[in-house]
Each structure stands twice: as C-alpha cells, then as structure tokens.
Amino acid sequence: MLLAGAVGDVGSAFWLSQEALRAAFHHYQMHGSTGEDGLGRLLLRDLCLNGMKEVVEWSVGASKEEVARLAPAVFEAAGRGEKEAVEIVERGAERTAGYVGVAARRMGEGRPRVFLQGSVFLRQSVYVREFERRLKKVCPDAVVEVCRRAGAEGAALLALGRDVAIEEEEEVMEMEEMARALTEQRNPRSTDIDTMTPEELVEVFIREEDSIRKALPRAANLLGRAVRIVTASLRNGGRLFYVGAGTSGRLGMLDASEIPPTFGEPPETVQGIMAGGVRALYRSVEGAEDRPEDGAEAVVDRGVGPGDVVCGITASGRTPFVFGALERATEIGCKTILITCNENRVRRTECDVEIDIPTGPELITGSTRLKAGTATKICLNIITTGAMIQLGKVKSNLMVSLQATNTKLQDRASRLLAKERDWTYREARAALEASGWDLGALLETSTRGSRGSH
Template sequence: MPTRGHLLTEQANPASQNLDQLTPLEFVDLFNQEDQKVLAAIANAREVIAQAITETADRLRQGGRLFYIGAGTSGRLGVLDAAECPPTFCSPPEMVQGILAGGRAALVKSSEALEDRARDGAAAMIEHQIGPLDVVVGITAGGTTPYVQGAITAANEQRALTIFLACVPSQQVPTNAQIDIRLLVGPELLTGSTRLKAGTVTKIALNMISTGVMVQLGKVYGNRMVDVSVTNSKLFDRAVRIIADLTGLEREPAADLLSKSGQRVKLALLMHWTNLAPEAAQALLDHHHGQLRTALNAFQVTPS
C-alpha cells in the first residue's frame, strides 16, 4: 500500500510536539486553541456546503434519498446524523441513511480493515439500489479510503448526485464526485487521529447539510422544528411549547390542539391559523408539498 504520510491529516502538528509533557490544563488550552481552526474550515467551505444543501434538497423533493457512506469515525458520524433525522424532522427512515463499512457491528467495534475494499463500497450502492434521484455523500477524512472511492464511482455510474467530504486538499487527493467539500483543519494534535478535529468538522458539516436540507423541505417554520416526531414525553412537551409559543395559546389548549391534529405540530398550527378541520388543513398542506408558510400565504393568513 502506498505511503500516506504526505496527507495533511497524517502530518505531525508542531504545536503539540511536547503533548506528553503538558499539564491537563495546558492540554485543554491547546486542544481548544486547535479547535478554533474547525470553524474557519467550515467558513472557507461555505459556498460548496450551500451548493450541497440546494442540490440535495432538490433531489429529495422529487422523492430521492440521501446516503452517507464511510468507514471508521467518518462512517459512524454519517450513521449518527442519519439516525437523528427521523425524530427531529419526522422524516421517513429511508430518506436519510448511513452506510458504514462493516455494518452495524462496526458501530461499536473497530473494523478499519474493511475500508480497504473498494468493491464493498460499490456493492453497497447496488444493494441500496442507488438511482438518479439519490444523493451519496462519501465521507473520508484523509480522502483515500477505497471503500468510499468505490461507492462514489458506482454512484456516478447510476447518475446519482455524489458529494465528497474530506479534510485534505484536492491537490493531494482528487475526486470524481460532482460536489467536492474540503474541510482543511490541519494536522491533528495527536498525529493521524482524525477522530479529533477532522471528526469535529465533519460532524458540523453533516449537521449543516441535513438541517439545511430539511429547512428547504419545509420541516421548519421560523426556527422551530414543526415536523418534530412526538414519540416521548420530552418531545411531547417540546411540541406543546412550540404551539404555545407560536400561537400565544396557554399550555392546555395548545396540548388539546396537538391532540386534535394527531400529534402533528405543523398541522396543528395550520388548523389554528386557518380554522380548518384536520382533513382540510392536511389537504392544504399536501397541496403545498408540506410547506407551512406557503400554505398560509395561499390561504392569505398572516400569523399574529
């Protein structure tokens, strides 16, 4: 296997050359200092991240799916982001999916050797029946992971939208993905341990992509998650508070409105502001593709 020591993610960080001699407080301060580079890396990639949000939302609006694929830490972060979409946005579980080299077992037990098989990444694309409306985000801190490279190539062949997310410059590791996101946080404090800054910046980028896409899909009104899935007492309380805050209702009538809507916050809000029955309000929402603000504008209602 060719050496990867030239990669930005594998280089030694001069700032931490005496890492083993630092006091815990000095270690924390240095760690914090290095993490400032994470936000700078996100800012430098702002335009291409926005492009990824726009193009992904367009595909999902037409019935497509979003797949994150990776190995090790990168893959686990993708699985985590995908798993959080249904409870946060009430999105169907199949809409955003995480694919990890080694499968479910690799979530808790290292299976890093599996990342070296490009054919497995390609096979995952076939298994999930990737098509032209789908989006595949290949996540690899060092950019060279064969599992991810194989998936991107196979997804391109199926005319899916492909996005490459890496923490090395494109000059070091080129990609044939259609959208190329480079998050350059520099060498890690612990040389080569890309679960650190590279992992942090990846988590932020995935947060931005999935949240931005869901905003575009009408899952948010203002800054409230109006498609939240009411599946436990905490989320029930949050749903009631959202309704109460946006409508000015007291808690009891807000909870009653939530109940009449079938535990659907967005529908409850539309019912309140239009005085429509649940069935009519749902039909109005469906006509406007789940976009609450668009439905309200069409009904010529301005919430107070």
Template sequence: MTDSEERGHLLTEQINPDSQNLDQLTSLELVELFNREDAKTLSAIAAASSQLAQAIDCTAEALSQGGRLFYVGAGTSGRLGVLDAAECPPTFCTPSELVQGIIAGGAGALVRSSEELEDRQENGAEAIAHRHVTELDVVVGISAGGTTPFVHGAIRAARQRGATTIMLACVPFEQVSIEADLDIRLLVGPEVLAGSTRLKAGTVTKMALNIISTGVMVQLGKVYGNRMVDVAVTNKKLHDRALRILQDLTSLSRKDAGLLLERSGRKVKLALLMHWTGLDNQQGDRLLTQHQGNLRAAVQSSKNGSSNS
C-alpha cells in the same frame, strides 16, 4: 494484507508542530491546546461555505423529486454519517429510508473497530447496489484523508448509476484527487494527536453534516422560523417540546396547546395550520399535502384563498 501505500504527505497524517510536547503538558495546558486547535474547524467551515450551500441546494432539490440522501464512510467518518442520518426521523419526522448512513462493516462497525473493511472498494460498490441507488439520489462520501477505498468504490458506483455525488475530505485537492460532482475540502490541519482524525477532522465533519442535513430540511419545509415543527412526538421530552412550540407560536395555554395537539393527531405542523386557518384535521392535512408539507406556503395559500373569496 499487502504493503501499504505511503501516506505521510497527507495533511491528516502530518505532525502538528504545536503539539509535539503533548505528553509533557499539564491537563490544563492540554485542554487549552485542544481549544486552540478546535477553533480551526470554524475557519474550515467558513472557507467551504459556498460549497456547503451548493450541497444543500442540490440535495434538497433531489429529495423534493423523490430522491434519497446517503452518507458513506468508514470508521469515525462512517459513524458520523450514521449518527446524522439517525437523527433525521425524530427531528424532522422523515421516513427512515430518506436519509441513510452506510458504514464499512455494517451495524457492527458502529461499536467495534472494523478498519480493515475500509480497504475494499467492491464493498462500497455493493452497498450502493444493495440500496438500489438511482439518478434521483444523492450520495455523500466521507473520508478525512480522502483515500478510503470503500468510499471511493461507493462514489464510483453511485456516479455510474447517475446519482449526484458529493465528497467531504480534510486534505487539499492537490494531495488527493476525487471524482465527485461536488468536492468539499474541510482543511483543519494536522491533528493534535498525529493521524487521529476522530479529533478535528471528525469535529469539522460533524459540523458540515449538521449544516447540510438541517439546511436540506429547512428547504423541504420541515422548519418554521427556527422551530422543528415536524418533530416526531415519541416521548415525554418531545411531547413537552411540541407543546412549547405550540404555546410560543399561538399564545395558547399549555392545556389548550395540548388539546390542539391531540386534535391534530400529535402533528405540530398540522396543529399550527389548524389553529391559524380554522381548518379541520383533514382539510389541513390536504392543504399541507398540496404544498409538499411546507407550512408557511400552506398558511399563505389559505390566506390568499380567503381574500379571494
């Protein structure tokens, strides 16, 4: 290991003046301190709202044109990216390759500390090459301190391949320069435990990823109102949720909602379209395909067709 670069100037490494007596606090005082500090994540998200909206728009456009979304990070940042990516298939019924998380060290780093692997830019570049990233794709680099070599290597390689690049970091622009198409800074200040970016930085990162991925899926028609109408019905909990969505939106009894769900092949979105339009399974599926899976557009199209006939 070579000598490390001085990082004490970074916001994420600085000492929080409000927690310098952390080891002398009662448990209640500690909880109250964390609560005050965590409230800063809301302000950070608010300050970055316009940039987060840009991230949603450009990512949704890319995915609608056949692109993919990649999150790239190391340590906590990498785990958060993998977590958000892993939640997309069950929540929105997306193919596993549509949203992917890349973490330095691979799957083993999810459960085992592999921090030394984040120092290799070439590994980040190799991860991008391995997934055959193209100009259709979006690559989101996640680095609390903004300096992670693995992430920088990935972002640089993605840019060279023409992909849209987005960066999430928790340090000011003047402290770290990052070459990305969209550079989002989530400034939550120094951590309660100095340098432990799994705390506020991790929390605000998870909030940002929640917003981006959900916003993208809304634009892709994976949501109707605030219901996850593309939910994958893969277990009892999700089967119950699917039934309740159908009941709420159609006023059917639970029994009839269940029959409708089965006729649709356990596809909530298709079941709703069938109920509202009178189309059969195959007709509804074709209409949804014509409208890129957007239920609201498909329903409106059916109404327009009926009124014109």
C-alpha cells in the same frame, strides 16, 4: 500450488465463529450464564447485545458475513487461554491442514506450495502458525504463504506469481499517499502534550478548534451547492446516502438517525452506509474500509438509484470503500458529494461537489475523530438541516415537523404550539394529544390568536 480456503468453510472465519456460538450457547444452557471472561461474554461485547437470548434472536437473521466477523473474539479468547476457544482454533487448523494434505497426496505433490487465502489467515498470524504446525505432520516439505488478495482475483494473481509484487507496490503507493495527508502530519503545538497538566491539555484543545472556524468559510459556496443538490433530490422523491468508514461513517449514521425525529422524515430519506456494517458503529472491523468493491456493492445492494445523492465522507481523502461507492454511484447516474479534511489528497473524483476542509494536523497525530470529526459533523449538519429548511420543515427557526416520540419532545411541541397560537400549555398539549401529536398539522390549520377556540 494448493490454495487453502477453497476446501469449503471448515477452518474459515465463518466456521470458527459458528463453533464459538455453539460453544457459548451450550455453556449457557448447561450453566445458565456466560461464564467469567468466557466466549459468551466476548461475543456479547462484540455484538453489543445484553444477553444470550438476544444472541439467539440475532443469529436467526444474521448473514454469513455477520457471523464471520465474530472470529476476532474467538482468537482473543484463545489468547487468554480459554479452553473452548483454544480447542476451536486448533480444530479449525487441523481440519484445514488435513484437507490440504489429502489434496497434495492426490495431486502427487511431494513439496507443495500452499497459499492460505481469507481474512482469518491474513489477520491472525497465530492461526497461520497453528496451521503450519499441523500441516508439517502430513506434508513435512510444504511451503506455506499467505495470499494477500481475496477471491478469484487473488487466486489468478498467485497463479501468475504476481500477488506479492503487486501487494508491495500498492502498499508503497498507499503509504506515500497517506504520508502526504494533512491529517497525518505531526502538530508542532502538541509535541509535548504527554507532559501537560489536565488544565493545559484543555487549553490546547480549545485553541486548536480555531482552525475549524478558519477552514469552514473557505468551503461556504461548495456547501451551498451541496444543500441545493440534496434539496432538489429530496423534493423529487430522492434520498441522501452517506458513505464512510470509522469515525466518518459513524458521523454519517448519526446524522441520518437524527432526521426522522427532528424533521418528521421517514428513515428512508437519509441513510448511512457504513464500512463493516452496524457492528462497526461500536467496534472497529478490521480491513472493512480497504476494498473499493465492497463500497460499490453496498451502493447496489441498498438500492441507490439515479435520483438519489451519495455523499462520501473520508477525512484522509483516500478511503477505498468510499471511493468505490462514489464511482459506482456516478455510473448509476446519482449526484455525488465528497467531504474530506485533506486538500493535499492525491485521489480525485468526478463528484458534483468536492468539499475539502483543511483542519490541519491533529493534536494526536492521525486521530481524525478530533478536529476533522468536528468539522465533518458541522458540514453534515449544514447539508441536511439546510435541505430540510428549504423543504419547509422549519418555520422561522422552529422545528415544526418534529416527531414528539418522547417526554422531552412532547414538552417541546406543547410549548412551541402554545407560544405560536397564544394558548395555555395545557390547551396546547390537549390539542396535540387529540391529534396524535401532529404538530405540523395544528400549526397549519390553527389561526394565531384563536386561544381556547379548539
């Protein structure tokens, strides 16, 4: 048995991406542009950057994993017939096959079983075929299979001949679990949605949102408990970490990003952990949510401690990355919260609070960015806003701790201060400018009715 992928980085996703970056940089240096539909433009798109100069800056601090995630762009370019990308893919397959051929000869294997290991082989069938074609030239009788498990675990299972059986068993279990999820059921009210007029579509969407209004009250007490847990943690110097994948992860990141400007809290107070990292915010990262160990590792790497709260978000109630993070957080001693939109979920946890919002089948089957996404956003709004209110970040219904970091917020702060202290708008703005836009301090030290006294 030979395990391809253990011969170094040559031919790996990281190697392919590195070669693509080199080719794109070279093209830019020679021609001063990325070229039409070339590798450079695809890399910019996947990195969500605006120019090759920004790619240079990004590459200096990029991790090996971050670079490797550019591999799909290489295969996309190759599929379009982009010469440089085609050459990179062919070169990677040829070198990997060459290494395997050398290893087979040294081991005296006339008909070696070759297992291809790594995400690039698992997800890029065209690469597997290219490797097989190259390998047949040096090992005509080789038998090639793709290893469905990563790392040492996959190698060990292959040696025992158990990889395929275990994979098939797990796939069956996952499919059965997913099939039971409320979010995966077909919605009888939208079976003819593809024949509706735009006006009819709008009416159906509006009526469907009513299920959120009916589902949320059922979770009111649980949401209240979540607010109490988060408030207690933050009051004692702890932090809140949202963990999610896809839409759920993006919603957590969005809510976390709004806390500093709205309530004046540092970015460390509420943080998001996203399966697939920052790139997954704007582009799907294949398989990022499928490994529970990645979620567990992320919790550790982000420095989550016993005084923190980890809130897992998964509309389907089954995302492995999320449950891996929650399990590790429990081991660390954190308080944990789970938010799902599937009360039929099979997997249960030992979370301190488990909130299931049964929004029902989506208008587009399985598209949880719709009702499930809306309900999730409301839950996150309630938890963090409720905690900030409890911590004194809001007076009456005014955001007195906001950070006036742009024109709109400076205007809002000026109007708020003017109204609360019975000052003119100009007086309030002058006081805020003099204080470095510290609205909270002015509201605490000033006295209502002291117009003009500053």
